Amino acid sequence: DGGITQSPKYLFRKEGQNVTLSCEQNLNHDAMYWYRQDPGQGLRLIYYSQIVNDFQKGDIAEGYSVSREKKESFPLTVTSAQKNPTAFYLCASSIESTDNEQFFGPGTRLTVL
């Protein structure tokens, strides 16, 4: 079955540590996205990529980094520079066209201890 997988589902991190969230898709989609979700704030765009080896900052990119070395994969690193990283992180992908929906993964809940 085609879809988007995110791992792990739950992640715990100590302050000062970097952590990488995985996102893989087998939908053959060109575009991939990372969102952060906090209660009452909806989804906020962190980074997005429309093609391999290229990505753009979203609205809240500070403290995060990404790579897009393969079409199927778009990992997100939460660095120690992110001051408030505890949140629910969602990865999505879409065909590169404005009128196409985004397909979402199940999410990763990151908790900083």
Place this chain on the structure above:
Amino acid sequence: AQSVTQPDIHITVSEGASLELRCNYSYGATPYLFWYVQSPGQGLQLLLKYFSGDTLVQGIKGFEAEFKRSQSSFNLRKPSVHWSDAAEYFCAVGADGNQFYFGTGTSLTVIP
């Protein structure tokens, strides 16, 4: 600038009652509009989408939405709510560059 407003943070309805969730958008060009649903701790699932044509759009799980350009609205409706509809609902507008702009969501509680 593009934006999406969902004025109702939380709505409670009785099972079997009708439902309307409000969504207003701000976008300069022809909007591409979406409604998604999210169960607790899960990803988002597409309910329906509007690109052009008929302004009344049918989706999954018995939901529909109506695009009203004059009111910049895209409200979601369901004639009879089921307990399993309890979830968070997000309205979104698709913009240039494949970016989506999401509303802050409406949490739906269904009481027996």
